[in-house]
Amino acid sequence: MSSSIIERLYASIALTRRVEEWIADIYKSDSIKSPVHLAIGQEYIAAAVIDHLKQSDYVCGTYRGHGVYLSKGGDLNSMMAELYGKETGCAKGRAGSMHLVEASKGVIGMSAVVGTGIPVAVGHALAIKQQRRNDVVVVFMGDGATEEGCFSESINFAALHKLPILFVVENNRLAIHEPLHKRWAADTLTERMATYGIPSKRFLEPDVLAIHQHSGTLIEAIRNGSGPAFIECNTHRWYEHVGPHEDYDQGYRSLEEGDSWRAQDVYLTLGEQLDSDVKARIDENIELRIQAAVEFAEQSPFPAPEELFNYVYA
């Protein structure tokens, strides 16, 4: 594994991790007046897959989308301003954390209605095909989202039309607080996807380099017309479903489980593989960017009330 890959992945994961840790901190001050769904502990999946994308490719995340947005090159300042509800936000303060978007970077607008982004992402893949472009789409979703009918409908359509899209399930085995066994008849999603005739693979461990390599191979094939593919990554959400706290004390899951995932924290393990000065440089740069973004967000103006009626119609 080349050290530049590890460097890139670390930088991407560290950026999301640190941004979200900052968000958790700031959140307690009530400056962010919008729900935040942190992906702390799960960042490596988006980072690994998105590392293979170019600017004109698309990604679609969910309301838990800071990492997807940042990994794809979404502007940190305008994301932070968006969380603060400022006019300089990526959606001019209309969206908040749950609906990040940055069209110029291929970040499809995210949705807070679970599952709805999946067919929208497939639609982008259809457009790519119709426009004879060389691009691909990667759509990220939770395990819960796969229970929505539109997920099955979307997979079938994408496979039928051999659309250039990679489906990535971040299976943290929770939907809010509900465990998988209360929602899935069988833990066989990947096998099921294979029945659509698309390459389907599951990663039980947070093996970021394996995910990176495999998704690279898939994306390359998709770019060359193979049609869609699917990966499922078991993972773990460190924080509460929504909000800035951990919540192992709430009894719906065990701290032991959390500890075992923390012991494999990709952020740390990758960081350890870097030269300490390389790592320090990356880390410092990240802190500076975040500080600047927070300052930018704080100093930006709120939208003026008179602007309420802007953007209802295009």
Next chain:
Amino acid sequence: MSSSIIERLYASIALTRRVEEWIADIYKSDSIKSPVHLAIGQEYIAAAVIDHLKQSDYVCGTYRGHGVYLSKGGDLNSMMAELYGKETGCAKGRAGSMHLVEASKGVIGMSAVVGTGIPVAVGHALAIKQQRRNDVVVVFMGDGATEEGCFSESINFAALHKLPILFVVENNRLAIHEPLHKRWAADTLTERMATYGIPSKRFLEPDVLAIHQHSGTLIEAIRNGSGPAFIECNTHRWYEHVGPHEDYDQGYRSLEEGDSWRAQDVYLTLGEQLDSDVKARIDENIELRIQAAVEFAEQSPFPAPEELFNYVYA
């Protein structure tokens, strides 16, 4: 195979076949002022499966539901009156052919919005379980219905809760005029259902006795708490999607395909296995019943216009 089974199956299939042939005839006279979707050629599936049910069991069919209704013991007179829009119809003339119902015989109301009956049938299975009853539900659907998200959602839920329901797909490889290959990414539905951990089996041929036997075994197991099961039966629709005519001249499918299915017409092959006087008695009885039903329907009154507002609320 005991001759009484063959007799029963023949009687059931012949009833549906002859009723629908009558309907096709009558339709040309405009007495039936409602769309009719004929299942001619497909009747054997409902007949074979429903043969194992008792009155308190439920069935759910579709807008192509005459056979399901009749095989479950739905009253022929009130079905015919319903097609005529008469007050004596099974839904008092409010429903027409697409929405047959007979609660007292366990015939769940059918729906003209494809796929919608599937979760409703699962709901009946949930009620059975909650009420600690010994009954089962059989839900019939077309291949097209399995493309609706609610199908996947329903299967998952039924399997998760081990509900007493058998899913039966009548795969005539058409949705209206659209062939399977324009709608399914892969012809692997049965394999996909198996991934939910439920017994799943496919019948490529119109082998009515095999379907009968297998569904009998499944229904017995379901009654004993095994949870849901799935079967897919490849079949062929002889008539146009809706209406009283054949339409092989329309070019969307070949007459050869039709001929190969007609050569295996279960109605004929079962009939040939019967003593000719047994068959004659059954046939005669059917003709008399149909004649009586048509007379009943014709002589029944239309709902009075003042009744328009009945049944909006219970």
Next chain:
Amino acid sequence: MSTPNTLRLIKYVDALREGAEQAMDADKSVFMMGLDIDDHKGIQGSTTGLVEKFGPERVFTTPLSEDAMTGVAIGAAMAGQRPIHVHIRMDFLMLCMNQLVNIAAKSHYMYGGTVQVPLVVRTMIGKSWGQGAQHSQGLHSMFAHVPGMKVVAPSNAYDAKGLTIQAVRDNNPVLIMEHRLLYGTEAYVPETPYTVEFGMARTLRSGDAITIVGVSNMVMESMRAAELLAEQGIECEVIDPVTISPLDFDAIEASVNRTGRLLVVDNGWLNCGFSAEVLARVAESDHIKQKIVMKRIGFAATTCPTTPSLEDAFYPNPKTIAMLAYQMVTGKQDWEPNSESCQLAYQSQFKGPF
């Protein structure tokens, strides 16, 4: 916009097809998808020939997956395409509500103006011959309720073509509500592409006794009612709003201010619907000083029954419209038009199967 040129008398169904065809000719980002649009029946002829002309990449059927297919159309629209998504019945839109209401209508606003959804949804209302509960609904009010959606309702072939082309050019989600019984009706329609502007009502008949606003095929029924009333010396002003949202309320307001009476004839249920909206706006208007006599008529407040004996009572028709208007104008109930004169030719053109 463009000047009408050679006019031909063509059917609504053909105008729909021609509008789409010309929109696709003009802009290769326009494509059409929807169940059964490429089969030999071609959505009752309204899509016939398009797959032959434009090929299966631009004209294709879909799986029975209305929810996801709507999302796909939305996504394609966001990525620069201009999809026309066709549904053979409006009732099936209930499966797409989440994508239409929560994504299509909201994206431009929710994403701060950075995203557009130039999506056209074609959808048809069924009527008669036992269409029944689930193939007959006029659900335009639900969509008009949602900011970000536009809803148009062509009542004739001219508008069918012009609104289709305008809808495709619009950068917002536009729902075209068509009516099955109108498919066979004819009007003079220019050969070349043209647009019908949104938010411009059309006054089809002038009069001073009462303003009748009719939606979709209720325009035809209202026009016949107006003829019957004219024989009684009552001159109705008949207004076709053409587009439900945006609504040209100014035209209605001006007319009502003249006639002093308003009857809205809707092609859907009344409660919390378009007909209520029109009455409410009149009631709120600061330009109307007099008390206006107002009524509404539409689908009966029931599920649509299949049997003709009840279905006849479910819908407004020239007789019930005329009698209600007569009563509003004269205060009397002493007149009933004879039933034959209330028959409309276009209604008997339709016969099952669908």
Next chain:
Amino acid sequence: MSTPNTLRLIKYVDALREGAEQAMDADKSVFMMGLDIDDHKGIQGSTTGLVEKFGPERVFTTPLSEDAMTGVAIGAAMAGQRPIHVHIRMDFLMLCMNQLVNIAAKSHYMYGGTVQVPLVVRTMIGKSWGQGAQHSQGLHSMFAHVPGMKVVAPSNAYDAKGLTIQAVRDNNPVLIMEHRLLYGTEAYVPETPYTVEFGMARTLRSGDAITIVGVSNMVMESMRAAELLAEQGIECEVIDPVTISPLDFDAIEASVNRTGRLLVVDNGWLNCGFSAEVLARVAESDHIKQKIVMKRIGFAATTCPTTPSLEDAFYPNPKTIAMLAYQMVTGKQDWEPNSESCQLAYQSQFKGPF
């Protein structure tokens, strides 16, 4: 129905839970399903403890499959059970529209009275703290539009309990629209089971200057507006319709006939909505001879923005309500209440996360 007995001051959220609990105690065919109802947060407390008491067969979470789960609830209802299906946000009902509109609302009629669907759908409107476009919608008008559905909107803890019990006993699909910001509000609520009848509005304050009809939490905002107006010598009659469909129009009509003015404050968009319906009925009424001054206020005709600076302008509030009513009564715009007096305590109780 039953006589209120021991009264306690309890919260709306607890009243909701108590209503369900007592309904389940009384009838073992009642069960509750819905995403997250059995977790430690218990739908903000409104379902807490129920799974412990009634067990996982009668209280269970579902997969994220709103469409099918609604069908499942409908099917169970048809087969003799009485499901309560809970959704944490009304916006998610867009995924269930097909089952609710095409099956639940229609079955009794479509099947000629042979089938009943005693289904209760509990659903909550979110507001503030960045709920935004997809967690804030009041979509009651869409449901009220459809014959066969009932829609109720408790504005206080007493109604929350009584309507819940009545909804469970009703043999039709009933949608309970709750409001997140009301969850913490308190009222005196009887301990034992009781019902609040559908179709009976409640006059919360009497006055002769103007009739204000408020929906859901807009009842609270209207009451404060009325207090502010009283200080100006303007006495408002404030009516809580309690149920949106059926609607007690008689109560509104009688009040409007007295006051001559009507302001409807809706908890949703105006266009083709409930507020339009109320105005339309007044406009149509044969019992009202005078010209009534009528206005509506509700959600701005936009998607709901997350940022507080715009969100504040999106919703009606005591100030905008009072100022509009003042103008309607006096014809003048020369008064503005001070902002502190317009703050409502119940609004600041809510803070993110949801």
